[in-house]
Amino acid sequence: MDNPKIRAIIIEDEPEALDLLTGLLEATGMATVTASTTDPAEAIDLIVVHEPDMLFLDIRMPGMSGFDILNELNSLGTVNPHVVFTTAHDEYAIKAFDYAAFDYLLKPIDPDRLKATLIRYNSGNGRKPETDRHKPLFNNERILIFRGVTGVTFIDTDDVVFITADGNYSSFHFSSGRMETVTALIGNVEMHLGKQFFRTGRSCIINTAYLSRIDMKQMTCVFIRGEKEYRCEISRDKVKSLMDYMKNGVSEN
DSSP states (O other), rough: OOOOEEEEEOOOSSHHHHHHHHHHHHTTTTTTEEEEOOOGGHHHHHHHHHHEEEEESSSSSSSOHHHHHHHHHHTTTTTEEEEEEESGGGGHHHHHHHHHHHOEESSSHHHHHHHHHHHHIIIISOOOOGGGGGGOOOOOOOOEEEBSSSSEEEEGGGEEEEEETTTTTEEETTTTTTTEEEEEOOHHHHHTOOTTTEEETTTTEEEEGGGGETTTTTTTEEEEEEEEEEEEOOGGGGHHHHHHHHSSOOOOO
């Protein structure tokens, strides 16, 4: 069974670039452009009205950047398209991934590269149930992408036991014993995590799926994975909330 055409919106301040991308998308036979504009101020209304599957969004635009548009859209929390950034400037790649971008295309856009993006969407890495399209942007993902100390770091949250803060950095501690440090405040990391994660204090977030017990004497959460034991501190005022969460799945932190 053929996939239905991907409904796309293009926000691009240069008319020539907008027309070119429209033609490239339509030529694939896999997508249809339901709306477009060269005025970023019109973007939010178009996205909310048309509820696209994919949003092709330029980054550098006068008056309002692509990131500004996503921030405003996220505050509304009404629609969640897959975002494909289109730009001639590769220095925005890391920040684009911070915004959970589905893809990042450099101008001039290569037709084969664009088609590969659409194929990936149709393959199951993009299409999602209708109800999911109304969840806020930056929704929790299993794979997180951060700017690491030595480059781009990919985090599989299923393997994360706990996360600790160190100033402007956050360290992910994995079940294998490996640790990865990324350049991100722990509060910003917390925003991207799933419901199984619990903030035990100012400097620690735990994955409750690995929690074995709470050591009240040392005020630590204890995790046992095979023959390995991990510990992470917990604030005394967080203990009851964590116990309630473990019992009822409701967090008050």
